[in-house]
Amino acid sequence: ADKVKVGFLSTLSGPGAGLGVDIRDGFNLAVKQLNGKLGNLPAEVLIADDQQKPDVAKAEAEKFLKKEKVDFMTGIVFSNLMLAVGPQVFDSKTFFISANAGPSQLAGEQCSPYFFNVAWQNDNLHEAMGKHVQDKGFRNVVIVTPNYPGGKDAVTGFKRYYQGKAEEIYTKLGQLDYAAELAQIRALKPDALFFFLPGGMGINFVKQFVGAGLSKDIQLFAPGFSADEDVIKAVGAPMLGMFNSSHWAHDFDNAENKRFVAAFEKEYGRLPSLYASQGYDAALLIDAAVRDVKGKLDDKAALQKALEAKRFKSVRGDFRFNSNHYPVQNYVLRVIGKDAQGRVTNKTMGTIFANHADAYVSQCKMK
Amino acid sequence: MKSALYRQSARRRGLALAALLALAALPPLLQALGQDFYVSVAARILIFALAATSLNFIVGFGGLVAFGHAAFFGAGAYAVAILAERGVTAAVVAWPAAAALAGVLALLIGAISLRTRGVYFIMITLAFAQMIYYLFISLKAWGGDDGLPLPARSTFGPLDLKDDAVFYWVALACLAAALFVLDRIAHARFGRVLQGIRENESRMAALGYPVAAYQLACFVIGGTLAGLAGALIANHSLLASPNLLHWTQSGTLLVMVIVGGVGTLYGGFAGALTLLLLEELLTGVTVHWHAALGLLLLVVVFRAPRGVAAWLHGLFARGAAK
Amino acid sequence: MSALLEIRGLEVAYGQSQVLFGIDLTLAEGEVATLLGRNGMGKSTTLRALCGLSPAPAGILAGAIRFAGEEIAGRPPDRIGRGGIALVPEGRQIFANLSVRENLVAFAANRRGVAEPWTLDRVFELFPRLAERQQNMGNQLSGGEQQMLAIGRALMTNPRLLILDEATEGLAPLVREEIWQCLARLRAAGQTTLVVDKYVERLIALADRHTIVERGRVVWQGSSAELDADHGVWHRYLGV
């Protein structure tokens, strides 16, 4: 092939747009640093907006696959969209490098040779938090999540490693006001609280939690995506002291990460979020694999091998792909504090899991 | 004696037939141009055109501004997906079942909602649609917010719906049939009554018409057709998604109807075509395409106040006059 | 007496169809005049044009309307209203979502500093029925009550020129009688008034001068005495 075509499909408009935009910016940054090339071939990155709607995502994917005949696809933020788009992508033998969505179905029974995830399996960050909360000796925990399958998965992931008492509170998806839940929490008197409220929901929840004065007695825990730079930017100081789990942080001490964070700040004038790091890694993975096969993109088997080999240095340090093409990696604990310049941001505290795999890999029939 | 909005003439029927033939010729044309991909896009537009047309029947002909059409659209989609999960894949069974389910739903919702009028009607239909939406995303058995995937398109006798062109023709046939039937209804006694009700409800009651019964019938006809469109969209994207039930979907369909032309036969079609094509074009040009779309919609409101269909009609008429 | 109102060659159209083809009418200060004619001949259209309510898009095609020495054709209706013309429109057009009291006080004004201005009390004195219904919404009134309210509303602005378009429609005979008497009293007090109504005999007793329109043109003009004498005119133009 004389060039690499990447179909970048993500949520770029509507309330969920912030995440997709970060992934896109991370991805573009990597391509830019590689002088517009991926694996020494000129890169053509086509960008499409799925509007967070499955049918739109399917239509756009179809265009990438049938019309543009892309070599790779990436970008999708939300698992339900990934599940909707997956079959047609895999049927057309196109590689999908997921920079965020990591549904359990694709890790287990529906795993595919054409699907690679450079982020995590959806449960992982919840599992890490569960483990940490368990290890710290909390035994009376309240869990808050929206009443939809993603929320239920979070509870499952958390409880996989946490064994104490857990009171579950389900909210409406897209809820804005949490006064009722907060009153309930106050009455339950837990010693820790774990919440998974994606997007703006999390922002509102944390603000109101602190405003209600609950942060004094109850320790807050959340998966990294409820406590990343985008959320911090909107909430600010009230988030100080909140614990969260991640596979990456912008203060990770390795050369690749330092380069990435500095370049990202310079390019976009804000700190990268974990989504941006995932987008960046997705581009690096493609770059390495294309180089590996010397641009022979039609040799799908070789390309798959090259992707599996993962010959690039990730900003999160090292990781490898499991047999289901999900990462086996470390998960760390972060706490929100002030950095040297006085900015409120995440600080890495230590490792929760080392070389952690997901719970579904055994159901994957691949290989 | 002619009603102002529906002027049926041999010439118009001829035009419609020509348009139908041209649309039918689209897939081979696209294939010849090496743009096979757009066959599927075109099929999607036709399906939305059917959904918008069904809503236009309720809004434009029945004078009932309903904001819960997604309920029927989505119900049709889920009916097909659930049936497919149970092994019922024959279109001749599944599609009518989907339409019927949507129709029954419309009957129930309509019977309650029709106690209200105007904005209250808008909101009560929205309320019912939202209830159904939250019901579906909470129920894991039906896929929750992941939606319910279809393993494959329905089977349709000897026709292979997996072939995008064949699927397109089936969608076109459904749309054409719907337009034909609705056109007949609009010109029949029933249509005349709806027109009267739209103009002046209390007067119609005083002329002896049981107004609510007519409105309910209209609502059910629209809902049923939306169910059929839902069955088609589920087949098209191989997914019954809760997004189809969301209020924004109702909003999109309503916007299509208004853009196309409220109460004109081809309004729904014109609206779906305009909106989806604009989306297709604009997304390629700018990430701020929503703003561009907004500006274009403003242009429609002020330059084509009766919708794109009527505006085009006017252009043609003026062209013919010259 | 100076001319308070002077209409010259007024032509008005609704969209494509012209309905007034040159109406001329003058009205002196303190005078009471009528506009007569069969249904659909253009009486209301004339009155509405006078108030600035001419129909879009075409509206006033030609003609001049001078009121109190100023050209008012083409002015927005609110300026004309503030200038002292008040209309009792046909079909009542009271504000359905305002109470009777609000309908009256919302537009009350005494811009000319009239010595004995119309007030809520005086209107209620004229129409005791309205006093009883003070708190009711406009749309809860009977047809006749609405008509009383429309008259009261116009009076409350203490206009220089009062225009009544079929203001006695739907009023009981007794009340109608009271309106005539009230108009007579107003006339005595110097109120300039332009009336459209179908009770020709009463109008002859009340008004000074009469103008008859037929298909948008003035076909007859004269004093009460002249009209009273010429029953041929009645028959020809008014169908009586």
Add this chain to the structure above:
Amino acid sequence: MSNEANGGLLAVAGVSRHFGGVHALSGVSLAVAEGEVHALIGPNGAGKTTLIHQLSGAQTPDAGTIRFAGEDVTRLPMHARVARGIARSWQVTNVFARLTALDNVALAVQGRQRDWGGSFRFWAPVDKERAIVDEAATWLAEVGLAGRESTVAGSLAHGEQRQLELALALATKPRLLLLDEPMAGMGPEESERVVALIEHLGRKVTLLLVEHDMDAVFRLADRISVLVGGRLICTGLPDEVRAHPEVRKAYLGEEMA
């Protein structure tokens, strides 16, 4: 007058209706015989329109019963009463403003045809049903709107709309016609035409007529009922009513009589 046995074609017994504190109707009882022209007069706000509302089904009374041709129709919806032969006109013009005059009346004619499904006919084009159109044109001519068929109702002059209003009611071919101030807003000539029309109708249709035009009332009415303050103060022949002192005081005034 065959229905005399059960109180006439229309028998109203003890009908009351209040709005908040306003007692618009208090225990009104009234019988209208078949074929009669019955006038209902009274001061403004006496409750005449309110009574018409109760009879036509636009509102339902708080108390009392309404029997039509022997059947209790007190709680029937409006359209069901029309089906039984009660039609009305409105005091405030209420027509299909954006339809042509002819379309207006055609709807009324079509509404009358209740054979097999009535207007629940989804297929046959109504434009082909000449009978409906022709009859509608006849009704327009009858009320004096010949030549105005294709004018949009909203742009008819006020008086013409009143005529159309009447045509709509007539075209439902009622047994009982409730007319609420049909002459209001019409000039003398048009009033005269309507009076003649009603005189002519009077032989075939029972009429309950609300009107403030006393010339018309006394010329047309077989009997007159007088409402004052929501109560029926008398019913009788025109001359009796004209002479009734209370009626003169509350309504007619002295010189009217």
Add this chain to the structure above:
Amino acid sequence: MTQLILEQALNGLQFGLMLFLLAAGLTLVFGIMDMINLAHGSLYMVGAYLAAAAAAASGSFVVGVLAAVAGTAAVGALLEVTVLRRLYARDHLAQVLATFALILIANEAVRWVWGDQPVLLNAPEALAGPVEVAGFSYPAYRLLIIAVGVAVALLLYVVVAKTRVGMWVRAGASNREMTEALGVNVRRLFTLVFAAGAGLCALAGALLGPLLAVQVGMGESILILAFVVIVIGGIGSIRGALVGSLLVGVVDTLGRALLPWLLRGFLPAETASTLGPALAAILIYLLMAAILFWKPAGLFPARG
């Protein structure tokens, strides 16, 4: 337990008044001027963003709120003069389309100026924490919202129901032509009303910003709730909007708090935990449908 219920009732009150702040402007423009303005939510968003920007620049929350109200009122007036004024005479559907277009444009404009990420707007330090009320602690900021909500309700009621300007506005909405003929400049009046409605939006946005998030699209989801509120109350009635807000606030809050707990009493835990939140989510829609079933024009049918 009683304390929990008391706190929840207070929460309901607060949530209701929060909705009222938004619904008030909506009912003014929609109920009284008979104009469906979907872009109401966009004005709310613009208000919140302006407040955040002004607060950040000046370092004072109060300055932020005032600047937002003034700025958004100006934006509203501009919008009215350029676009919305041409829509009064059009039907509701044209208004829906045009104001929907405005939403799209507003969202992109805000995204263009402030970026995709939510922006920071926090309550003033003094109100950030909880205060002791009747034996339990309650967020001070929420008490402020209650106070402002009540004040706005009173003010609006007086202006609309008792002043001549209020009467003119209502008259202008019901019969514009006649109102003009009686000497009122309806055109200018409506611009003012619209600006006032926009100012109210901004007040809501600025006050709710610290509680909720200031982000693109924040207006749409809450707009639906605002519509629910005014429809329950009866469109155009300030009193109705207040009652509707409180009803929605209390029912929603109590429903969320009590339903799962109640259901657990007589259903298996698994079913209760799915059904409870699902029911709670649709509770306000059920409430609206039920109210409209029995009172098809809302609780306080507008007087007109």
